[in-house]
Structures are given as C-alpha cells and as structure tokens.
Amino acid sequence: MTQDPLRLxxxxxxxxxxxxxxxYPDYATMQRAHEASGAQIVTVAVRRVNLxxxxxxxxxxxxxxxxxxxxxxxxxYTAAExxxxxxxxxxxxxxxxxKLEVIxxxxxxxxxxxxLVEATRVLVKxxxxxxxxxxxxxxxxxxxxxxxxxxxxxxxxxxxxxxxxRNPYNIRLILEAVKIPVIVDAGVGTASxxxxxxxxxxxxxxxxxxxxxxxDPVMMAAAxxxxxxxxxxxxxxxxxxxxxxxxASSPLEGMIA
Amino acid sequence: xxxRVNGKTRAGRDGLTVTGLLADLQLHPQRVAVQLNGEIxxxxxxxxxxxxxxxxxxxxxxxxxxxxxxxxxx
Numbered sequence: 001m002t003q004d005p006l007r008l009x010x011x012x013x014x015x016x017x018x019x020x021x022x023x024y025p026d027y028a029t030m031q032r033a034h035e036a037s038g039a040q041i042v043t044v045a046v047r048r049v050n051l052x053x054x055x056x057x058x059x060x061x062x063x064x065x066x067x068x069x070x071x072x073x074x075x076x077y078t079a080a081e082x083x084x085x086x087x088x089x090x091x092x093x094x095x096x097x098x099k100l101e102v103i104x105x106x107x108x109x110x111x112x113x114x115x116l117v118e119a120t121r122v123l124v125k126x127x128x129x130x131x132x133x134x135x136x137x138x139x140x141x142x143x144x145x146x147x148x149x150x151x152x153x154x155x156x157x158x159x160x161x162x163x164x165x166r167n168p169y170n171i172r173l174i175l176e177a178v179k180i181p182v183i184v185d186a187g188v189g190t191a192s193x194x195x196x197x198x199x200x201x202x203x204x205x206x207x208x209x210x211x212x213x214x215x216d217p218v219m220m221a222a223a224x225x226x227x228x229x230x231x232x233x234x235x236x237x238x239x240x241x242x243x244x245x246x247x248a249s250s251p252l253e254g255m256i257a
Numbered sequence: 258x259x260x261r262v263n264g265k266t267r268a269g270r271d272g273l274t275v276t277g278l279l280a281d282l283q284l285h286p287q288r289v290a291v292q293l294n295g296e297i298x299x300x301x302x303x304x305x306x307x308x309x310x311x312x313x314x315x316x317x318x319x320x321x322x323x324x325x326x327x328x329x330x331x
Contacts, residue, residue, distance in 0.1 A: 021321040030321070045322025048263045048315060049289060051282060058321045059288060074322050087297050088317045091290030094300075208322075 004236065006204050008181060009097060009129035009150040011068075015040045016198070017228045018070070018183065019221070020208025027061040029217055034067065037211065037221035041068045043099050045075070046089040070131070072099035079115040079122070086123050098123060099153075099185075099206075100132040109159040109186075113140045117147055124148030133185045136170035138177045145178045152178055153185035153206060156197060160209040162189025165196045175201050191220075191227035198231025199239070258310035275303040278314065290317040 005012040019039040024030035034042060042062060062069065071089030076082035079102055086098040102119055104112030111134050120130050129150045134140050136154040144152050154174055157163035164187060165171060175182050181203035188194050188207045197205050205228055214220035260269045262278070269278065275298060279286050291298045292315040298306060308314070 024321070027321075043322065044319040046290075046317055047320040047322075049282075049284060049318045051263055051265065051316075057288075057318070059319060069319060071319060072322060084297075088290045088292065089319075091297060091300065092288065092318055 004232070006181070008203075009131075013040045014038075015225075015228075016204035016232060017194075017224055018043065018204060018206040019211060019224075020206075021045075021058055021062070022208050023212040024217060027056065027058055030058075030212070031061040033211055033217040033221040034062070035221075036218045036225065038225040039067070041070050043070045043072050043206070043208070046071050046073070046085045046092065068097070069093050069095070070097055070099050071095075072133075073101045073119075075103070076101060077103050077112070077115075079119040082115070082119045083122055086119075086128060087126075090128070096127055097129045098131065100130050110155075111135055113137065113143075116140070117143045120144055120147040120149050131183075136167050136174065138170065138173040141174045141178050141182075145180050149180060151181045151183055151203070153183045155186040156184045156193065157187030157189075159186040160213075161187060162210060162213075163187055164189050164193035165200070168196065168200055171197070171200050171202065188224075191223040194224050194227040195231035195234070198228055199234050201235050204228070258308070260308060261311075261313040263314070263316055269308055273308050275306045275308065275314075278308060279303065279316070282316070284316065288318055291315070292317065 005014060006016045015038045017037055017039045018041045019037050020043045021030060071093055073082040073085040076085055082100060082102045089098055090096055100119055102112045102115035104110050113134060116132055116134060120132055123130050131151050131153055132144050132149050133153050141152045156165040183204040183206055184197040184202050185206040188210045194205045211217050211221045211224060258269050260267050275291055286303055294313050
C-alpha cells in the first residue's frame with residue numbers, strides 16, 4: 001500500500017481512512033480506535049474553551065507528531081460563519097487545512113451547497129486547503145473543483161445515519177467528472193460500506209460515528225482499516241465483469257465419460 | 258473592569274493583556290485562538306493587546322467532533 005499514497009493538498013498519506021473525534025465513550029477509547037484505524041488525519045471541531053475545567057482536553061489524547069489535525073466547521077449554517085470558524089481553526093492549529101461544512105438543514109444535515117461553494121472560493125483565496133463536505137451532486141462537485149477545493153467529499157448517506165453508499169452511480173459520476181481526489185464523507189455504517197466506496201474508485205473515506213458509535217469502537221476501527229485497504233486493492237486489481245449466466249471455472253476436458 | 262469571556266462576565270485588572278488573561282485562566286497560548294470584539298487576533302498580538310472594560314473575548318480551541326456535530330460555539 002505504501003506504493004499507492006493518498007495525495008491530498010500537496011501532501012502524501014499512507015492511510016486512505018480519515019476519522020473523527022466525536023461521540024466516543026471516552027478519550028482513551030478514542031485514542032485506541034485512532035491507533036487501530038491506521039488513520040493519519042483526524043477531524044476536530046472548533047469550539048469555545050471550557051473555562052470551568054470539568055472536562056479534560058481531548059488534545060491530550062492525540063499525538064500531533066503522528067496525526068494531522070483537521071479542523072472542521074461543523075455546526076455552521078452560513079458561509080460567513082464557516083469562514084470565521086475556518087480562520088479560528090487556523091489560528092488554533094497553525095495549519096491552513098479545513099474540512100469545510102456549511103449545513104443547510106438541521107434534520108438531514110445536508111450541506112447548503114450554495115454557501116459551500118461561496119465559502120470555498122473565499123477560503124482558497126486566503127490560502128486554505130479546503131476539504132468540502134458536499135452532497136453527491138456532480139454539478140456541485142465541479143463547482144467546488146473550479147472554486148479551488150483540494151478534494152470533494154460527497155456524502156454516501158446523511159451524517160451519522162449508517163445507511164451506506166446510497167447512490168453509488170452518483171459517486172461514479174463525480175469520480176468521472178473531477179480531477180481532484182474524491183473522499184466519501186458521512187453515511188458509512190459498517191466495513192462493507194467503506195469497501196464499496198473504495199471499490200468505486202474513491203480516493204478515501206472519512207467517518208466518525210460508524211467507529212465511535214460501534215459496540216467496540218477499537219475493533220470497528222480495525223475493520224474499517226481493512227475494508228478501506230481491501231476496497232482500494234480490489235479497485236486497483238480490476239474486478240471481473242458482471243454476467244447473468246454462469247461461466248465454469250474448471251475445465252470440462254478430462255472428465256470421465 | 259468587566260470583561261465578557263466565553264459568554265461569562267469576569268473581572269479583569271487594568272492593563273491586562275490577552276497573554277495575561279490566558280495565564281490567569283491557565284490556558285496554553287499555543288492551543289487557543291482568541292477573538293476580541295468579533296475580530297480574530299493573531300498569536301503574536303496576544304502580548305501586545307491590552308483589554309478594555311466591556312470587551313468581549315472568545316477563547317477557542319479544538320474539541321471532539323466529526324462531521325456535522327454540535328452547535329455553534331457561541
């Protein structure tokens with residue numbers, strides 16, 4: 001796999017799995033799940049410091065020499081708000097990478113693609129490496145590419161739904177339409193979902209709830225690592241065509257009469 | 258003087274800088290961003306910027322989160 005790095009924002013990564021930091025039962029479990037996932041990029045939210053110190057800092061459980069922290073703009077509902085959070089994230093982490101989210105609807109958490117394209121344009125001009133969470137719409141994907149996004153990250157299904165890759169044909173259309181990498185972000189429920197995304201030819205998968213919400217997050221993180229690697233290998237290997245009828249795999253010659 | 262820090266009122270001594278406030282709060286300046294009255298400060302400004310009565314300060318850091326989680330910080 002080391003011969004086949006994920007190229008993203010001018011950098012190379014061994015792992016094609018990006019994981020989140022939310023919803024874990026505790027930070028120690030999160031730390032072990034990160035380890036088991038093999039991920040090199042972890043997403044974090046940009047929030048007010050808790051001044052009453054009732055909570056331990058999550059950052060004590062992430063070795064920043066091993067993981068690239070990717071601040072997100074989760075919870076932002078307008079381009080202006082997302083831009084502000086991206087700038088704040090840059091000040092905290094001193095990195096110009098941002099996982100851009102502009103949410104359009106509270107119930108579905110579908111992106112507001114108009115605001116997303118607008119915010120991408122502004123942030124790219126400010127020198128950000130923009131990783132936008134978008135829907136599985138090829139037209140929006142092309143607009144994001146034109147706006148200078150480093151990658152497009154279409155959802156497989158709504159965030160946290162675990163419904164898997166609901167429209168693989170749309171993901172394929174995006175893969176054919178853009179030159180930048182495509183990473184499925186959101187919707188994965190179990191290992192086969194991640195494998196399907198990779199078999200389609202996606203460059204990576206980003207997930208949080210599927211791992212953090214599993215009964216055993218550490219074991220699921222390992223499963224996802226294998227699924228992403230297996231899916232990638234299957235994609236590169238080239239699957240056989242689907243056929244309606246059987247094709248024997250043993251020769252008929254040499255059978256007794 | 259009175260400051261508004263992360264949504265809570267807090268007393269501050271005259272001449273208090275952003276660096277001073279972070280020290281009072283036992284926060285590591287390398288792990289936070291500071292927004293003063295709606296404007297994001299650069300880290301190198303922390304020692305220079307002196308806070309004034311009525312200032313609204315937001316101190317921001319990285320928290321646990323994946324995609325689409327949580328509400329806005331303020």
